[in-house]
Amino acid sequence: MQAPSLHPRTVEEVRQKADIVEVIAEKVVLRKRGKNFVGLCPFHQDRKPSFYVSQPKQIYKCFSCGEGGDVLRFVMKQDNLSFSETVLQLGRRYGVNIQTASPEKKRQYEQYVSRQEKLFEILYLAADFYQHVLRSPQGEAARKYLEERQISEETQQAFQIGFAPPGWQPLYEYLVNQKHLPVKLLEAAGLIVPRSNGNGWYDRFRHRVMLPIFDTRGRVIGFGGRAMGDEQPKYLNSPETELFDKSQTLYGLNVARDAIAKQDKALVVEGYFDVIALHQAGVNTAVAALGTALGTQQVKHLLRYSESKQVILNFDADAAGVTAAQRTIDSLKDLARRGDVQLRILTIPDGKDADEFLKAHNRDAYEQLVDEAPLWVDWCIEQSLADKQLSNPVHFQQASQEGVRILSDLTDTMMRSHYIHHSAELLSRGDGRLALRLEEELRRNVRTYRWRGKESKVAERSGKLQTSESQLLQIYLHFNEHRRYIRDEMTEHELQFNLAHHRTLWRKILDLFTHEPGIEEREDDLLNSLRASCAHDEHLNQQLSHLLWLDENTRVALMRPKMVVRAAIANMELEICQKRYRYWTQLWDKAYQDGETDLARMYQNHIQAEHKKIQTLQKAAQLTFEELVQAPLFESQLP
Numbered sequence: 001m002q003a004p005s006l007h008p009r010t011v012e013e014v015r016q017k018a019d020i021v022e023v024i025a026e027k028v029v030l031r032k033r034g035k036n037f038v039g040l041c042p043f044h045q046d047r048k049p050s051f052y053v054s055q056p057k058q059i060y061k062c063f064s065c066g067e068g069g070d071v072l073r074f075v076m077k078q079d080n081l082s083f084s085e086t087v088l089q090l091g092r093r094y095g096v097n098i099q100t101a102s103p104e105k106k107r108q109y110e111q112y113v114s115r116q117e118k119l120f121e122i123l124y125l126a127a128d129f130y131q132h133v134l135r136s137p138q139g140e141a142a143r144k145y146l147e148e149r150q151i152s153e154e155t156q157q158a159f160q161i162g163f164a165p166p167g168w169q170p171l172y173e174y175l176v177n178q179k180h181l182p183v184k185l186l187e188a189a190g191l192i193v194p195r196s197n198g199n200g201w202y203d204r205f206r207h208r209v210m211l212p213i214f215d216t217r218g219r220v221i222g223f224g225g226r227a228m229g230d231e232q233p234k235y236l237n238s239p240e241t242e243l244f245d246k247s248q249t250l251y252g253l254n255v256a257r258d259a260i261a262k263q264d265k266a267l268v269v270e271g272y273f274d275v276i277a278l279h280q281a282g283v284n285t286a287v288a289a290l291g292t293a294l295g296t297q298q299v300k301h302l303l304r305y306s307e308s309k310q311v312i313l314n315f316d317a318d319a320a321g322v323t324a325a326q327r328t329i330d331s332l333k334d335l336a337r338r339g340d341v342q343l344r345i346l347t348i349p350d351g352k353d354a355d356e357f358l359k360a361h362n363r364d365a366y367e368q369l370v371d372e373a374p375l376w377v378d379w380c381i382e383q384s385l386a387d388k389q390l391s392n393p394v395h396f397q398q399a400s401q402e403g404v405r406i407l408s409d410l411t412d413t414m415m416r417s418h419y420i421h422h423s424a425e426l427l428s429r430g431d432g433r434l435a436l437r438l439e440e441e442l443r444r445n446v447r448t449y450r451w452r453g454k455e456s457k458v459a460e461r462s463g464k465l466q467t468s469e470s471q472l473l474q475i476y477l478h479f480n481e482h483r484r485y486i487r488d489e490m491t492e493h494e495l496q497f498n499l500a501h502h503r504t505l506w507r508k509i510l511d512l513f514t515h516e517p518g519i520e521e522r523e524d525d526l527l528n529s530l531r532a533s534c535a536h537d538e539h540l541n542q543q544l545s546h547l548l549w550l551d552e553n554t555r556v557a558l559m560r561p562k563m564v565v566r567a568a569i570a571n572m573e574l575e576i577c578q579k580r581y582r583y584w585t586q587l588w589d590k591a592y593q594d595g596e597t598d599l600a601r602m603y604q605n606h607i608q609a610e611h612k613k614i615q616t617l618q619k620a621a622q623l624t625f626e627e628l629v630q631a632p633l634f635e636s637q638l639p
């Protein structure tokens, strides 16, 4: 629904009351730096913090993509809202008295606000209804179920647990027939589903234990429903609605928030009942993702409450749990590698979940697991060593390869260095001399592994290469004073054109030259002979005409032929180096995987040498505009 236009006074008041740092910090992890706050820009793929927020000026600016503005612009861009919607959203939050631009708009605004409020009211009434049913005779089986799970009545009330009775329409009857609420809004709240024959509606949740999901302000925004028997799915969640966004919501955060801030850490568990059991046992920092893997948005949400950015992920220690942990680490790696989150991994022994563990042990035992939970890198390294006999050469090889993969992921140099040392110690099992050698070995392999990922993009390369080749031929054809230099360079560096028609033309040129060495000095003679020798080949003839025709851009580029030649030659050499580089890395990969250490080391030296050459050539191949402008103009006239 379109929000109405608002009075300028209201807009101004919102701008004054909504603090930009507070609003942005909900979406972006901000660090104080001098007078400003900095973070990773949410509007582009930011690698280092380019996003600045100034509290005194109440503005933000990204120095990488250029996005910037005031608090209203940020919310508009971030939440994809219209200007009025933004003012309304912030206005309601900061208690601003909303005034519309004109009286006739007032009704429109009231409708808008009342829809949101009605949705909250409907969800509140539904939660109330389910709780009421749980306490009624109809709820007996559900009460028994909760009793078996050892969830006290006090906890049931704290989490407002309820029961959706069997039957197609009990909630519908209560909300529509008794409370006279509009059917369309019930559907918008995700509580009822239209029948497929178009004839009426039925309740989404039937015969399930109901767990309301709250926003951080404690308002119901959706439900999770646990099947009572073997019905599928075991858990049914509300669909996403105007109020309920799964990727932004964490179950239990409304009750865990204060404890997270106080204890400066957040605990993420897998299921609703893990959260409930932990809170009942007094572990008040527990929350859960909603049926999906924990996402970046949810973690950023948590980080708002923990200053030291500590997030502990609790997984079952069985195979499924380990896989889930690995997947979650992968998806949060960017945050973790930058140090935006201190990610720690807790796996519960004996394949239990948190709920079961608490029942078998006690709170203290669980708290101890939390305190001892390793950092994600340590956990990954531990996993790579699990079930391996390091005295067995095959196992040793596997473990060290796995280690290289993990270590290569670390972007921070200090951290990487620390963990290379640590891994070498683990792998050497106390043999100090071996540890030193292994450390050296690991360091080298990690370096090679990281380079391997940095191969330049093939498509981009081939475009540049094609340009270089045509430029080289154009200069050869148009400037007879450079012909000899180009020919010498090509021979000396053993260069060959990559494009087939360029190769053919070049061969023809060399043929003409061998036949009649003087021809290179005479501009027209060479061109005429070349044209004649291409006359019978339509395709080649066309390519030659392309090269002989100089458009405006090419003219500018060819104003400094010497520089262009040098850059083009470097570019062609670069191509050869990169081919060799790829070749050596393939060999290294194989040798490394086969455990052929000596061979791998030899290839590594080749890779290293090639890498150095590539870096030099990349610089030489880059012709900047400044260089072009500063170089002396070539004296002869262009054709």
Ligand SMILES: [Zn+2]
Residues within 6 Å of the ligand: 041, 042, 043, 044, 046, 050, 062, 063, 064, 065, 066, 067
């Ligand atoms: Zn940006």
